Amino acid sequence: MLDTRIKPIVMPKWGLSMSEGKVTGWLKPPGTKISVGDEILEVETDKIAGVVEAGDAGILRRAIGARDTVYPVKALIGVIADEEVSDDEIDAFVAGYAAPAEEDGAAEESGPKYEFADTSFGRLRYARRGDGARAVVLIHGFGGDLDNWLFNIDALAGSATVYALDLPGHGQSDKAIGEASLGWLSGAVLAFMDQTGVETAHLVGHSMGGAVAMRTALDQPARVASLGLIGSAGLGAEINSGYTDGFVAGSSRRDMKPVLEQLFHDPGTVTRQLVEDILKYKRIDGVDDALRALSENLFPASRQNEILADQMKAAEVPVLVVFGASDKVIPPAHAEALGDRARAEVLGEAGHMVQMEKANKVNELLLDHIGR
Amino acid sequence: MARKLSFKMAINEALDLEMRRDPSVILLGEDIVGGSGAPGEKDAWGGVLGVTKGLYAKHGNRLLDTPLSESAYIGAAVGAAACGMRPVAELMFLDFMGVCFDQILNQAAKFRYMFGGKATTPVVIRAMVGAGFRAAAQHSQMLTPMFTHVPGLKVVCPSNAYDAKGLLIQSIRDDDPVIFCEHKNLYGHEVDVPTEAYAIPFGEANVVRDGKDVTIVSYGLTVHRAMDAAAALSRQHGIEAEVIDLRTLSPIDWDTVIESVENTGRLVVVDEAHPRCSIATDVAAYVAQQAFGALKAAPQMVTAPHTPVPFSPTLEDLYIPTAEAIAGAVLRTVPHALAA
Numbered sequence: 001m002l003d004t005r006i007k008p009i010v011m012p013k014w015g016l017s018m019s020e021g022k023v024t025g026w027l028k029p030p031g032t033k034i035s036v037g038d039e040i041l042e043v044e045t046d047k048i049a050g051v052v053e054a055g056d057a058g059i060l061r062r063a064i065g066a067r068d069t070v071y072p073v074k075a076l077i078g079v080i081a082d083e084e085v086s087d088d089e090i091d092a093f094v095a096g097y098a099a100p101a102e103e104d105g106a107a108e109e110s111g112p113k114y115e116f117a118d119t120s121f122g123r124l125r126y127a128r129r130g131d132g133a134r135a136v137v138l139i140h141g142f143g144g145d146l147d148n149w150l151f152n153i154d155a156l157a158g159s160a161t162v163y164a165l166d167l168p169g170h171g172q173s174d175k176a177i178g179e180a181s182l183g184w185l186s187g188a189v190l191a192f193m194d195q196t197g198v199e200t201a202h203l204v205g206h207s208m209g210g211a212v213a214m215r216t217a218l219d220q221p222a223r224v225a226s227l228g229l230i231g232s233a234g235l236g237a238e239i240n241s242g243y244t245d246g247f248v249a250g251s252s253r254r255d256m257k258p259v260l261e262q263l264f265h266d267p268g269t270v271t272r273q274l275v276e277d278i279l280k281y282k283r284i285d286g287v288d289d290a291l292r293a294l295s296e297n298l299f300p301a302s303r304q305n306e307i308l309a310d311q312m313k314a315a316e317v318p319v320l321v322v323f324g325a326s327d328k329v330i331p332p333a334h335a336e337a338l339g340d341r342a343r344a345e346v347l348g349e350a351g352h353m354v355q356m357e358k359a360n361k362v363n364e365l366l367l368d369h370i371g372r
Numbered sequence: 373m374a375r376k377l378s379f380k381m382a383i384n385e386a387l388d389l390e391m392r393r394d395p396s397v398i399l400l401g402e403d404i405v406g407g408s409g410a411p412g413e414k415d416a417w418g419g420v421l422g423v424t425k426g427l428y429a430k431h432g433n434r435l436l437d438t439p440l441s442e443s444a445y446i447g448a449a450v451g452a453a454a455c456g457m458r459p460v461a462e463l464m465f466l467d468f469m470g471v472c473f474d475q476i477l478n479q480a481a482k483f484r485y486m487f488g489g490k491a492t493t494p495v496v497i498r499a500m501v502g503a504g505f506r507a508a509a510q511h512s513q514m515l516t517p518m519f520t521h522v523p524g525l526k527v528v529c530p531s532n533a534y535d536a537k538g539l540l541i542q543s544i545r546d547d548d549p550v551i552f553c554e555h556k557n558l559y560g561h562e563v564d565v566p567t568e569a570y571a572i573p574f575g576e577a578n579v580v581r582d583g584k585d586v587t588i589v590s591y592g593l594t595v596h597r598a599m600d601a602a603a604a605l606s607r608q609h610g611i612e613a614e615v616i617d618l619r620t621l622s623p624i625d626w627d628t629v630i631e632s633v634e635n636t637g638r639l640v641v642v643d644e645a646h647p648r649c650s651i652a653t654d655v656a657a658y659v660a661q662q663a664f665g666a667l668k669a670a671p672q673m674v675t676a677p678h679t680p681v682p683f684s685p686t687l688e689d690l691y692i693p694t695a696e697a698i699a700g701a702v703l704r705t706v707p708h709a710l711a712a
Contacts, residue, residue: 116373125373172373172374172566175568251573251576252573252576253576253579253628254627254628254631272579272582276578280534280566280570283538283570283571283572284566284568284569284570285568285569285570285571286568
């Protein structure tokens with residue numbers, strides 16, 4: 001039986017397709033006192049580089065994961081325990097550690113499971129997790145897709161059914177954009193909810209997806225239980241056109257890498273595979289037209305066209321706003337745009353993709369907001 | 373939506389999608405339908421290895437089975453292109469270029485230049501290349517350098533099904549003549565390929581593996597051998613190779629190659645063509661000239677030998693650059709301390 005005073009640090013699983021990860025460095029040396037949420041070490045997958053945060057408090061007693069070495073998901077890479085636990089006990093724990101078996105081996109083998117909903121806004125791809133009574137719909141931003149919620153979708157699925165969709169023109173949904181407006185995209189979200197039998201949902205939107213969520217709450221208040229606005233558009237006028245224009249224009253790895261680096265506090269998060277995945281999306285027929293139409297209508301000439309902050313102040317829906325303090329796409333000052341109407345949190349050492357860079361913290365805030 | 377698709381079916385899908393999108397796209401070649409007029413033609417063989425199978429049923433007489441006269445039908449394709457069509461001609465084996473080279477070298481490649489830009493020639497010539505198929509000396513050559521030598525031609529040689537589909541669609545949409553080289557030993561190779569149409573721009577190499585110690589540049593089948601070599605070098609010697617798949621040989625993405633060599637200081641070029649006046653010599657010479665200061669060792673080349681492709685299976689297996697030969701070339705570029 002495992003000693004419960006000793007807490008393992010294991011290779012995390014970031015999304016369904018991750019089977020292994022590479023330890024790229026320790027941020028805390030052995031012997032350091034660790035609090036819950038501390039950043040302990042850096043891990044890189046073929047998709048993204050990220051930070052492992054402590055789930056337990058204590059002393060970091062062993063840093064087992066060797067730099068530049070690949071470990072399978074759930075492999076033991078470190079040990080946290082209090083001072084009174086002896087070195088012999090720790091060694092025995094490490095020697096006797098067996099990675100827990102996968103809950104569902106067959107599902108793991110088949111890889112990520114996506115579903116499709118046929119709507120009047122086209123065929124929309126989505127992922128669904130959990131089976132709780134409460135429904136949560138995750139709406140990505142401009143040029144994004146449902147994988148932007150890689151670190152969130154499972155964490156939110158404890159007592160809810162969580163849906164993450166690809167908006168029209170994005171991911172693996174149909175690429176035609178009927179009308180490049182928040183109203184039209186909001187119509188697509190509502191059509192998606194109709195098709196999946198979701199009457200009322202907590203909407204969580206990132207960037208442009210936040211503005212789409214607000215538009216939905218304003219147009220159909222009965223169908224929106226709450227709003228989670230992450231690095232959201234629609235709260236103020238300013239937007240970095242260097243990012244949006246660069247994203248639309250970029251067609252090569254060399255063009256896209258510096259553009260994508262603006263999304264993160266830590267530019268090292270952008271891996272070759274991340275850039276390649278974005279290029280593969282952008283090459284598909286119809287994507288360029290969709291992105292250009294959205295960019296020209298929603299944020300022409302470095303300004304956002306549809307600012308919903310004033311209308312939101314008059315609405316009754318509960319709102320949580322989260323920004324990364326070093327957001328280089330939309331100014332984090334927009335977190336204050338709703339004043340007393342919303343709980344606003346600005347998280348340090350995070351950029352526009354705050355839900356990826358500070359996933360644990362954002363998930364906690366969302367669970368507090370939506371309900372556990 | 374993406375799913376696993378073979379290289380061969382990715383070519384078939386690219387042709388089908390472009391024929392659906394653009395009525396000026398037509399196909400010409402020997403047996404690409406499988407015998408027009410013969411009974412059962414709608415389910416006929418579809419080319420010597422079945423790449424165009426099923427397209428006749430969908431697009432009918434926009435597929436033309438031609439007589440066994442490469443100079444006639446390649447010439448017809450070039451002329452049709454100059455008159456506004458977008459023909460895709462299948463030369464079966466690139467080795468057959470000899471009998472129709474004037475149509476390519478002196479006609480297709482020259483029209484835009486000699487008519488002062490008033491004519492374009494949006495023709496694609498698809499052909500199988502490469503050895504390892506037990507098809508002997510006249511059906512196995514990697515003749516890519518013969519075409520990169522000619523200004524006015526674009527030359528493409530993909531290494532996987534995703535690139536094959538996107539590069540063939542780009543080739544059809546491009547307004548210049550494109551020589552599209554398909555390695556026959558990759559036809560069964562499968563990767564994730566989106567169902568939608570997509571175009572990969574020319575002159576964009578793909579960095580298929582990151583590494584800090586040495587740059588391996590290749591294209592086509594030998595990209596996979598280079599990846600095998602890189603995995604073995606990492607395992608056995610702790611050497612991390614960056615592997616670059618050129619994808620298109622004209623135009624060629626010099627920036628990606630130079631940028632990588634500036635980081636690693638070492639270059640190995642792998643080319644299934646013969647050693648002299650090849651893609652390997654071209655890349656090695658360019659890097660030596662443009663990034664001499666960055667080089668920590670002499671560039672190495674791994675190529676087929678300067679012989680015809682042997683018919684003996686044992687000799688043919690030795691003919692194509694192996695992962696072992698590539699790893700050996702890498703070890704020649706590193707100091708003994710690193711290789712220990």
